[in-house]
Amino acid sequence: MRARTRDFVNSVYPEHDTVCILEQAARDFYIGVVGIGPGFESILELMARPGLEDFFPRLHLVACVASNICPEALNKLNALGVVRHETYQEMLQAHPGINLLIELTNQPDLLRELRRVVSPDIAILDHTSAVFLCGLLIMFEMSSKCKVDLLGQQSLLNAVMDEMNDDVFLLDAKGRVLDVNKHVCRRLGKEKKEILRKFCWEISSGTHHNHCRTDDPDCPLRTTLLQGRRAESLQTWVDPEGQAHYHQIRTYPIFNKQGEVQKVIEVRRDATLRTEMEKRLQQAEKLAAIGELSTYIAHEIRNPLFAIGGFANALLRAPELTVGAREKVRIILEESKRLDNILKSIINFARPTAAASAEVDVNTIILETVQLLGIGCKERGVAIDIQLAEDVAKVRGDAELLKQCLINLVKNALEAMPAGGSLTVSSGMESHHVRVTVKDTGVGIPSEVQDMIFNPFFTTKKTGGGSGLGLAMTKKIIGDLGGFLRLESQVGLGTTVTMLLPPYVLLQPAG
Template identity: 45%
Template sequence: MQETSQIHHRRHVIGVIGDIPALLTFWQMFKDQSNDEALKEIGVVAAALPGETVLPEADDSGRSIPTYAGYKTMLDQHPEINMIIEATGRPGLVHELRNYLPPSITLVERNAASFFINLLTSDKVWVACKLDLLHTQNMLKTIIDQIDQEVLFLDHTGAVVGMNQVVVKRLALPKQDLLGRSYCEIFTDSSNGECEFTPDPFERAMSTKAPAEAMTSQVDKDGRVHYFRVYITPIFDEDGTVNHVVASRRDITLRTSMENRLQQAEKLASIGELSTYMAHEIRNPLFSISGFANSLMRNPAMDEKAREKLGIILDESKRLDKILKSLLNFTRPTAAEVREVDLNELVQTTMNVMSLPCANQNVTLQVNLDPSMAKVKANPDLIKQCLINLVKNALEAMHDGGKLFVTTSMNQDHAVLTVEDTGEGIPLDIREKIFNPFFSTRDKGAGLGLAQTQKIINEIGGQVDLISVEKVGTKLTLQLPPILAVAEDDNSG
């Protein structure tokens, strides 16, 4: 039996008056249509059956409810009752109750009781809808927060009204501090209020009522470039009006890198075909030009001005022949012998030679060699060529002097050779081009130094990594395949 104290603590302690059919009908309707929240406020403690034979105690989910032959007896036995529900609808009984009940007891007639029970039904539906809505909202929020790309919800002006957790974690700011900001400020870190997108995909989406996108790039604190694709999608009401806008930002750095490698491979294939043509169609007439120019230079009848012009022809012919040789060497597969190389020894020998150009340019050279370095699988002459290329590039970036660090180390998978300078750094707009063949920021040369370096390292199973910050410096890292113990075991077998 339920504790009486639990009933007393409810707001409404009820006694019900009615004949058996009315009481049973009311009681079933009350139990079916009430909800848990309503029942916490209501407790039925007794029932009266005027003119009826007293029934055994009613049962309410394990709690017995006593019944009485008259309502006066019920009230005497249960002074805690503060509400009477009259379930018969008999006018005489209602009139009698109005005259008998004290002001502390509220009388609820049958029609009024039915009305309030119907309200409980509406409340029950509302609670169910609310729970369903909360479940849907939580599920949607969980899905959006689990998406690995950044998602912003914008109003019609481009101001942020919501976001997923990826944005909050990246910026490390309270969510409340980000609301109301422009989406450009969140996605491009522009604090001057101007959007760097040209044209602005948000404005394009709002004007065309169609999704729009744009690409942007950022340099992180380590000097690495990240590429992002920003997507703007307008959300419409039933009448076709733009209600909100969803903006998302996806990191496409890896995809961009793969596309660049594919494009470079296609370029190399085209260069290979072109170099073969140039070797046959250009070098032969070039050889003739150089031969006749040399012959004329030996002619004593030539005056000084003519010799000067012939000298220019010879110099330019030699320069062109050098470019052709570089091009042919670049496009041919590296056929050099690959063997075991002591990287520390190679670096020390090479930098002993390069120390003089560093000193002449007022560049402080610091060489740090890891004594626990593994030997690498490569061609020593080609690795030396790569190192010289990187050092020359670093010296050209430090016209007014600076510091040059050449370091060897080991990571989990590779032997690492790093050349780092304190020069001008590489501008963002040309950073993705510097490994392209024939791209050069200098007036002289064919622009094959870094492209050749990358080609050599890639062919032996290594990779080249670039980090650069303008006005701070550049770090180029060559990751080389180490000699594995299992390879020695295989060879010895």
């Protein structure tokens, strides 16, 4: 009882060193009742209630002085093990441990006699004061009902919170964790007690990344504490494999009676899939706009370019040209051809990929690509490791287009290892998709540009080193075939690009 009393007092007066009188009640009360007047039924009800010690000192009704008692009250006395006596003298002699007498006879003379002859060590509660026992019984009943209602609401709230697939934290005004739902414990693989009292930024969503601190101006907890309103932000972290993850963090204030923010609820939701879908939609819209613009520009440029190339060819065959002029015309012709190749790339990028239905063996594509680029690997000091799964399924697509995609990925990997390194090209099955992976040990890609690496015309190469369409076209081709690309990269450790393609499914004709 004393521990629960202390917890209750501390919850009501958290900033006061309050000592409750019930905590100081070190002894039990052994009760003897004189008379069966008003209040006697309440005493019996109070003694029979379970859980009484949660609210009162330990009470034991051991004996009573009663005559002409009704059968119902007699049954209750017997159930409680209460002994009946004819006089209070007989009761006190038989039970010397009684330390509380309750007088219910409503006889002033008897009350005065009790106060005169009873030992000072025995407290006396007269029939007038005993009316409070009735009030205590009513309060106990109301408390029990409120407790049942509260436990029901608490169970419902816990069930709702624990079934959520989001991380839910209850924080104090300093950002310390007061409570979490089960999802947090399951995700971190820890007991709740290992998480409580830590600061929220110490509990990261990823292995090597902590969320923002309250001194971060973009921290939603800081905004909620300072402005007393709901706040949210999108946090990014990179896992040990170099994959970017996104978490949406929302904070909600809980106010005290003075209108001050006392606690904060923080909800963290893994928004990686949704963010990726939004980026893909934006990319698709961007590609559509670029495609229309590229087609128009290419058409308008190719007409005069065709004329330039034609006249340059004619001039090059003219016998009256000097050696210097002929060299200049040759440069014009070569540059016009280079520009024409760039326009062809733009047109090919803008043109939708034809939906091919041929069976393609990715292992064959890998072997042919490595054979084609093997000489370049040796010249750069790059060791090639080919890991082909024998049970890999075939894919539906165009073999030449897939080979071009793989060539683009391998060439980018080689360019990322100017001082040599290791290149691994592998195949396999993953999540009902055919997997083709190109892994290098090159310089890696900074996290701030990973989201842009597949954008058209974006390149990290020096001026003139590339058009920035290779990876964009690769992603477009794979997407048109129903697959997708996955990028994992860490600066200084290398990059892994994975093509995930739908397997070829043989459809039997109906009937």
